[in-house]
Amino acid sequence: MIFDVPVVYNAYGKITGSRVSSSVGFVEVVPFDINVIAGDEAPVVAEWDDVAPEYIGGVQEVPFVEKEHVRVQAGQYWRPVRAYEIASGLPSPLGMVDVRDLDRALTKSAVIGLSKQQNPNTRKNRVPADHFSSVEKTSRDFAVREVGRYLSRFRVIDGLVYERCGQPVILLSEARFEAPEGDDVFRRNRVTNQNYRHWRNNVLRVTTMDRVPSATHPDLLFTLGSFKDALKRVRRMGVSATMEKDAINAYNEARRPRLAEGYMADEFHARAEECAMYLRYFVARVEAKQNELLPAGDHQRLRLYCDLAAAVDLFPEAEAFDIVETAGRAYLERYEEYAEHIHPEQRALKRAVALAENRPVFVDVFSAPSADRGNS
Numbered sequence: 001m002i003f004d005v006p007v008v009y010n011a012y013g014k015i016t017g018s019r020v021s022s023s024v025g026f027v028e029v030v031p032f033d034i035n036v037i038a039g040d041e042a043p044v045v046a047e048w049d050d051v052a053p054e055y056i057g058g059v060q061e062v063p064f065v066e067k068e069h070v071r072v073q074a075g076q077y078w079r080p081v082r083a084y085e086i087a088s089g090l091p092s093p094l095g096m097v098d099v100r101d102l103d104r105a106l107t108k109s110a111v112i113g114l115s116k117q118q119n120p121n122t123r124k125n126r127v128p129a130d131h132f133s134s135v136e137k138t139s140r141d142f143a144v145r146e147v148g149r150y151l152s153r154f155r156v157i158d159g160l161v162y163e164r165c166g167q168p169v170i171l172l173s174e175a176r177f178e179a180p181e182g183d184d185v186f187r188r189n190r191v192t193n194q195n196y197r198h199w200r201n202n203v204l205r206v207t208t209m210d211r212v213p214s215a216t217h218p219d220l221l222f223t224l225g226s227f228k229d230a231l232k233r234v235r236r237m238g239v240s241a242t243m244e245k246d247a248i249n250a251y252n253e254a255r256r257p258r259l260a261e262g263y264m265a266d267e268f269h270a271r272a273e274e275c276a277m278y279l280r281y282f283v284a285r286v287e288a289k290q291n292e293l294l295p296a297g298d299h300q301r302l303r304l305y306c307d308l309a310a311a312v313d314l315f316p317e318a319e320a321f322d323i324v325e326t327a328g329r330a331y332l333e334r335y336e337e338y339a340e341h342i343h344p345e346q347r348a349l350k351r352a353v354a355l356a357e358n359r360p361v362f363v364d365v366f367s368a369p370s371a372d373r374g375n376s
Contacts, residue, residue, distance in 0.1 A: 001099065001156050002031050005106045008119045009143040013132030024131055027119065030144055032151050039158040042073035046168050046224055048206040048257040053248065057178030057198060062211045065094045070168050070208065071157060075313055078155060078162040079208055085163075087111050097161045102154075113150050117143045166209025167273070167280055168257070170222040170230045172237075173213075175203045177244070201244065202237045204230055204252040209280050214288055218281050218348040223273045224257050225264040271359055272316035278352040279324060283309045285345035293345070304331045308349075321356045328353040 007030045012023045052064035063084070071078045081097045083090035087105035090097070105111050109118035128135045155162045178198040212221065222230040234252050238245060264270045286293045286305055294302055307327040314320035328349055337343040 001034050001036050003034060003103055003106055003151070004029050004031055005114075005147055005151075006030075006109055006118060007140075007143050007147055008109075008117055009138060009140040011128035011132065011135055011138040011140070013128060013135040013137075015131065016133040021136055024128070025119070026126055026128060026131075026140075028127065028140065030147070032148055034151055034154050034156055034161075036156045037073055042071040042078060042155075042157050042162075043260060044069050045072045045260045045263045046070050046206075046257050048255065050206065053175070053177070053203060053251045055177040055179050055244070056203075057176045061213060062207065063094055068206070070165065071162065073155075075315070077165050077167060077208065078157065079165040081154065081161045081163045086113065098159050099156055099161065102161050111150075114147060117147050166211070166284075167277055168206060168208050168224055169212065169277055170224060170227060170255075170257075171205050171207050171212055171216065172220040172222070172230060172234055173203060173205065173216070174200055176200055199244070201248045202234045202252075203248065204234055204255045206255060206257050209277070209284065212281075212284075214285070217344050218278060218351070221277060221281065223264070223270070223277055224259060225270045225273060227256050268359070269316055271355055272320070275321065275324060275352050275355040275359075276312065276315040278348040278355070279308060279328075280312055281348040282345045282352065283312060285348070301331070301335060304334075321359050324352050324356040328356065 006027050008025060008027050010023050010025055012021055014021050047067070047069040050065050050068045052060075063082075065082055068079070082093070083095050083097055083101065084093040086097060086102070087110045089108075089110055090101055090105065106114075111118065128138055153163050155164075176198060177200065181197070206224070222233075231252060235249065238248065264273050283305075287309075294305060304327050307323055308331065311320045311323040311327070314323070332346070332349060332353060337346050
């Protein structure tokens, strides 16, 4: 699907009669193609309700968007883009972006990620040759490349704009709650708070790995197929809570995601999903601290990390398990740290390696070599 985008760039040159060169801004409308995928080629594999719990206080790092889902295409996850993520001024900040919304935002130069390459106040379609008698250099190619790089993250599926995302996971986190003045929530729970009308409880939230806060410990992440385990954990953590315990338990129970038939249907795929989750956690943490965890000059460590990062997109293929089993074990034997509270990425990699090493193995009897082959 073609989108016409006004791209801002600078040109440097001389005008007629001038002895010195000058820099002037220009805008050119450039067509960009965003891939369109049919809905049946990228089926929805998980849906869930991302509704905010009652009385939640403070600003959430990732806003609650009510209805959410992810699709899978060629082994990669895709989620719908929300208006607040790409542009200001769209009708519903938390609503899903369709092709008309994206086209309107691009035409008005309102896309947040392209603020350096767009300027709605600059006259369009005037080329440097119309202004300069001789053009010495221009940033057009760089600007067009940056816009293309930004737009390459999107896909159009069934009229909506999707962005590649991380694996869908269940996140267990502590949230702050605050009852407004005049509400009887405190009286109902027979609790006296001398300072403020607030309390804390543990909340389950379904999200994607790219939205998981960087400080999250791997023990607080669960695959979508492990909802029962996550629910047990959050209940144990909130067993001593007094404020709205029944309400938060009911809320957490209602977070159960709706999975497509066949998604994590057997032990092999469930294990692959869990192994991939811990591996993605490891890759994200190392990438965030690459100067510390990938020191310059240690080429072996970088090579092992690159192998593990490449394996992320291979799940649930058996090749991904093989890479995790070999490269992951080599990484741990060479660089293992014992202070897991300082290096939670090591803990995650240990779990991924253990899952890879203990995975179910299936033998194709039709392709197995004959016992007496070569003896006839």
